[in-house]
Amino acid sequence: MTDRLGPPLAAPLVERLAIIGVGLIGSSIVRAARRKRAARFIAVADVSREARERAAALKLGDAVVASAAEAAADADLVILCAPVGADEALAREIGPALKKGAIVSDVGSVKGAVIAAATPYLPAGAHFVPAHPVAGTELSGPDAGFATLFVNRWCVLTPPEGTDPEAVERVRALWEALGANVETMDAARHDLVLAITSHVPHLIAYNIVGTAYDLEETTRGEVIKFSAGGFRDFTRIAASDPTMWRDVFLNNREAVLEALGRFTEDLSALQRMIRRGDGDGLFELFSRTRAIRRGIVEQGQETAAPDFGRGRAEDGNGSGGK
C-alpha cells in the first residue's frame, strides 16, 4: 500500500480533457492528471469567477474559462465536477457543443438521478460513463485539491446497459492512472450502498452538530470545550460543502430514506436497551462493531494510528494534543 501516484504515463490517455467545476474533486483530477501526463490538454470551466482566478493562479488547466460549452467543445473526455444538482443544466449546455464520439463522465455521489437528468441532453454520438470517486476531505474549492486524493481509493463506474465498452475502458484507465481502484456497479445498487456508507453518516453528523448548535449559548461553549470526548469527529464531516450535500440528499432521496429507516429502527432498539439497563445487549453490540473497523484498516481504507494519527505526540505515540 502506498500513497504515491507513481511516474508519468508513457503516452497520454486522453488528447483533450475538460473539467467542468474546479472544486476539491475537479482540481484534484487536474493536479493528478498533470502529474501523470494523462491528458495532452486540459480545459477547465467554472461559473465562479473566484474559482477561475484561483485555478489560473494555481496553473490548473491549459485553459480556464467561464463557459462549460466552450471547455467541452473539441474535448475527447468531459468530466462534470459540479454539485450533482447542476448536472442537468450542464448536460443541456454542453450537449450541442460535444464532438462526435466524445465521452462524458461525472464524479457525483449519486448516480441514478444524474443518469436520468443528464442522458436526455447528450447527443447520440456521445458516450456517458457515470463515475463516482469515493474520496474527499471536508474542505472545498480549487485550493483544497491535491494530486494524491484518489490513490488507493475506490472509483465506482455505473455505465447504463448498452454503454460503449471502449468508452468505459477509457474512463477506467484514467481513474487507474490517478491511483484509484475501479469497480463497475449498477447505479441503483451504488446509490443504496453509498446511502449507508456515506450519505446517512453525513446526515447524522450534520444532525448531531446541529442539535449541539441549537443548545443555549453557554452550553455551546461547553460543547466546543469538551469535544475531544467524541463529538469533534462528527464535526469534520459536518463541515463538508453544503451545496454538494444538499444536492446529494435531494437526488438520492429514496435510498437515503431507506437507509435512515434502518438506522432509526436500530437506534430505537439501542434506546430500549439503555432504558431497560440491558448491559449484555449493549456489550454485545459494542464488541461486534470493532470487527468492521479492523476490516477497513486491513483493506487500507483507513490509518491504524490511534485517533486517526491526529497531531503527533512528543513520545511518538499519537495524541490529540495539538
Next chain:
Amino acid sequence: MTDRLGPPLAAPLVERLAIIGVGLIGSSIVRAARRKRAARFIAVADVSREARERAAALKLGDAVVASAAEAAADADLVILCAPVGADEALAREIGPALKKGAIVSDVGSVKGAVIAAATPYLPAGAHFVPAHPVAGTELSGPDAGFATLFVNRWCVLTPPEGTDPEAVERVRALWEALGANVETMDAARHDLVLAITSHVPHLIAYNIVGTAYDLEETTRGEVIKFSAGGFRDFTRIAASDPTMWRDVFLNNREAVLEALGRFTEDLSALQRMIRRGDGDGLFELFSRTRAIRRGIVEQGQETAAPDFGRGRAEDGNGSGGK
C-alpha cells in the same frame, strides 16, 4: 498551543499515588506523572493478570499488585481508573484501607452515578474529588496509554458541596501538571453536557456501524470498500472499549435518553426536509454546522489539517491515501 508536557516539577505534588486500573487512562496518568515527577511513589493495581504483566514489563508504577486495597493503603491520592461500573465495588474494597486524610478521585465519564455509588463506602476522614479527563483514543489497555494524552485537554472536577477545598486543589494541581486545563462543574450538568458531546456521539457511531454490520454479507464487503465516503470516521469511536461504554450508558441513562431525544427529534425534522425536497432547509443547516468545527479548531481541541491529517500525501497536502 503545544503538545509538550514540559519539564519535571521541582517537587512532587503527591507522596504516594495509587492508580486502580491500568488501562488507557490509568497507564497514561502513570506515564505522565513519572515524566513530570508528580508523585514520589506510584502503586498500580489491576484485577487482570495480563494487565499487571504488561504494566510490569512497561515499568508502569513502583509496585504492581492485584489488590486495590493493597495499593490504596498508605496512599495520599487514590485514582479509580476502572470502568465506572466497577467503582462501587472498588470504593467498598479500598474504604477500610484508606489512611486518614486520603484523597480519592476517579476518571469516569459519568459523575452523578459514581458519586452516588462510591460515597457511602468512603470513610469520614477521606475526601472524594470526582474527576473526568476528557481525552482518549479508540485503543485500550496498558500499552495504549501515552504521557501526553491529557495535554491541552479538559479535565472536569465535580466535587460535591462541602468537599474539602484543599483536596480539590490537590487534584487540580495534579491534572494541571499532566497538561490538562481544569474546570469545576456540577455533576448533573457535567453528565448532560457529556451526554451531548460524548455519550450520544458514541451511541450513534456504535449504532450506524451496527446497522452496516447487519446488512447481508455482500453489502458488508462494500461497506468496508467504500468507507472513505464518511463511514470510516464513525468506526473509530465504535472501536472503543465495550465495557467502558456499556457502563457509561447504564450509569448516565437519564441524561443520555434526554440528549438522544433531542437528537431524534432533529433527525425527524431533517428526514421530513429530505422527503419534501426542502433544499433551502438542508442548505441552511449544513452551513450552520461549519461554525462549530471552526470553534473547535480555534480552541485547539482539533487539528485543522484536512481529513484529521490522516496519512501524509507526497505533496504534503494531507490525504487519506495510506
